[in-house]
Amino acid sequence: MTSALEELLPSTRRSLLHHIARAQAEGRTPSLVAAVAREGRLVWSGSRSSVDGHTPDADTQYRIGSITKTFTAVLVMRLRDEGLLDLNDPLERHLPGTGVGEVTISQLLGHTAGLSAESPAPWWERTPGMLRQGLADVLGERPVLHPAGRRHHYSNPGYTVLGSLIEAVRGSSWGEVLRREILEPLSMDRTTLAPVAPHAEGWAVHPWADVLLPEPSVDLGLMAPAGQLWSTAADLCRFGVFLAEGDDTVLSAASVAELRTPSVPPEAGQWGGGYGLGLQLAGQGSRILIGHAGSLPGFVASLWVSVEDGVAAVALANATSGPPVGVIAAELLNIVVDAEPRIPAPWRPLPEVDQALLSLTGPWYWGTQTFGMKLTADRGLELHPLRGNGRGSRFVSQPDDTWTGLDGYYAGETLRVVRRPDGSVNHLDLGSFVFTREPYDPEADVPGGVDEGGWRGSAS
Template structure:
């Protein structure tokens, strides 16, 4: 057996051909989209491995440390602050808003519904376009909720709501006794090393521009402070900082949120709209299917800026694209940067390694099990868990985690959250019970409690 220590580690740097393909995609986007500047970056396995930029001003291209406004990419930050409250036991996702923020008029909607945009609230605020007008027009929460504030029954459909995130930011402030921006800075940015992410712009930062749709001329866009709407879209950040945040969305960080909670945020919370089956939403995280892969992250826009952040957890690749134009470059650019790296340099699987300890009692469970005449296989894995599912083809396949009482809990798939129990009689295993399904070592084992019983005549040929 050869020690893996003697093998060279693959270089984290991208191949020259991949780097050129990334720069080409960025250059085409900036040119065809007619945007003043565009910066992109890619992270692989948690490390930024490429960044590039294009600009309409020769010699003045931005870099990965230039701030851009990121719009609704702010929402995952607000969601992380809320999930920290949940993990600390200060709230439950099923709690009605009224429990934590009385007097809003929509107190019956839950925290989870606000996070997932299923509370049925209006998409925008009443009155002037809030992204391009002074926050003094909306001094309080009552000023961001229209009449009626709720357009759809809570929990029935996904309806994106910016005011919903203003409410969530207020929940964070109520529990922390501090401004939303200060909480985000202290609890998220500082631990993750994001020292170029802030609620107000810090030099060097890009200016906000609109490009005329029918002429190559520019118009400056105002950069308004969003006031109580800040938790929906206030933040400024850089490509380098957002790469750090993307790595966090993939793997978690115990200083902020553990991996299990981040995985929960990436789990679809509700079915997408009928016309958008390639997209979805978790808890503060957008989900998308692009080029056969699942992406998690968020897009964002404010007058003068468009931003995109996408993570492919399966590929270990994430990308960011930031531009300073009201339109011209869509969120597809960041998704394309992920695709280029994932296809040109597919992830190299980690070496297979066996279990360090073998429990003979568990080892005895490995192998085929029958539900009726359908055969499934149970396999013990090196992480101390198990996989259970059809021996071939599709079907109900899940991973399981061992519990202290000897049972197993499903982690994903059809049996997520369900309990698998090993049933013994006189010390011998008779069957597995999985959500009332009886799995036996032989098809319709007469010695096991098969529901409905087993015909006494046994198996037979055609008369």
Template structure:
């Protein structure tokens, strides 16, 4: 069973072959996948062990820890509204949590030093009602290490973030999620409880072709870490939002902030890292962002490439089976490589800003040569003329300055410094002086310029 639009026949067959192999070799009762390009679903396919009952892109599966990305968006909304700062200690807003000075940022990026799991019994396979309070989720010694030292994935950490959302919104996490994300993005098939049509969760015996039904528990306070049910179509809507932003939910710059590395990879893992509620993965020369998820009876993965403008979702209903992260990443790669993104036509600026145009060209930091380019949105790109070095993109601010978006100057300011006559003297980039000539004697160079100027070697 498959549907498609616009993709070439060879690409469609490669996608179908990949998921068919995954379902067969992974021994999973059913698998559904979908691919999005340019914000539109261009392919979906599924496989099932029951003839005539394959799921489609609107069939619900449990998505496990992909739920964390939704919770992270809710927290970022609080930040954008000025209700919290990411460097706030959690105890400023949840003094009864009892976890000390760990920050909101550390919780989002799993670097708060918390344990990975709630105390026994296994929280994913038991009712959330047996853990009625945060103390029951965190246990007697929730901290394993100093906050901010390393990445250590923590499910209870996202329970704390869900509690933060509830405390500041005065409503349940589920209600806030529905009102602030699901309704604006029209994700009508994403819910906290299963709604038909939905897949049932199964455990497949590792040494025999037999199955066992898995329980589908309500996770209670742990819901912000893994409760949601969703569909391939809904998750691709979410992927489009995570790539572009949506002013109704979260502006593009905040979504971009979520995608930036916030914590290093775990020890021994050089393939990626973790942002703010998003996993990062380097695979075959491209950067993929998204999240994986698992709960007893289900595996899920959502991955997208901003550079290629391609996203893929894979959902299965088995406790263990195909590596959904690898399958989804492969689907992105198949489309991106077989049908590369066609760039938009180059177009000149709609209007000329003579003052900004005058800033472009060569600049010197000491004797290091850089170029400054003007972008269509009044942003700037500063980069070394040749070789490696310090460079960055800068976004224009209303006050006439620019703020660094990446690289060495991320968060730093770029300012145009002028003489008393109003002419440009130099650029101040995070206190570094860039001049039109190397060590320009007429500019305000820190330490001054030797009175004899440039010299050769005396004979």
């Protein structure tokens, strides 16, 4: 049974319905479906339709376009986690003969490989994939437009190449690998390569009249990994939960977090967003959203997730230039988070205490700057400045009695405790920086030494 805390308030539900009703009317789309998940489960869905007596629901399929790319990125990360490739490997090592083999797998994932945005004519989204029999037909005669690794340049051919890479390493079709390794473990039964009833039909809406034109729905062939999938609002909410929390049957939380890490800095004028590895990133005030948008002729789709708030929102519509579903999904998410903020978990003490680690807590000094050390779960440590600006990080314990930085300036750096011969702590070494119990402690091994005269009351 659903608990009262899991249900949305009636006022929140009405705000969500009002928002999509206005979006469908003002966006002039035949239908619009949306859904919201919170704390790992679907808590709301709604729809609006122009067809009397026919209202799609959260299990009605729509084409999701480039949201497909995130699924492809997850499959590549699985290969990495199994040790079958490294993200810094050149493509040629695993998929020879493409003509762009010097670019790395990471660059392809983050759209920084410098490849062209589209395949050569005819327009691939509206023509059968059989017209592009090989990667040479997808990449064209001039596939590289920018120096690799320097800038973000969105590339559909780049994800086509990643799909072929998955097939080469796995020895199975991209679609079969997707079904076996993501869709089945996450119970995404209504996400498929081809439409399965009930599904929406794709339409174009005339820009100057309220009339419709059917859009063709084609199999994208080799380009399927860039935009083939059909899915539902309910299934995409399940995927959104996975992108927030990870799932060890598919990809660990740590590896999913890598997908959310920006691949290159955003360009001028785009500081509100960015791109990770198969995931779009967007700033909403103090809130960071991750997800992806998608479109193909006849359809627009969007999925946004706030990891910190534990909320995911999906919006799907069946019009080529329909309502701005990316904005709509973000606004639905914000409605829920602002009206019903996440209730923090209760504070609980650590299950056990290591006295040696407890003795490391409290104030430390880097020169004259004051920091506080806190003990966290699983023998972790947190080091943060106590006054003003400074460099802080969380640290995870390692088997050799050191700690590795997880974020901030010290991400990846090593923190170690330096002891005297009698076992007492002399200082902390953090990437060569010395932290002492007193400012420039004369009893600690401070680089450059400490003046014998000690602290004084005048600089003269």
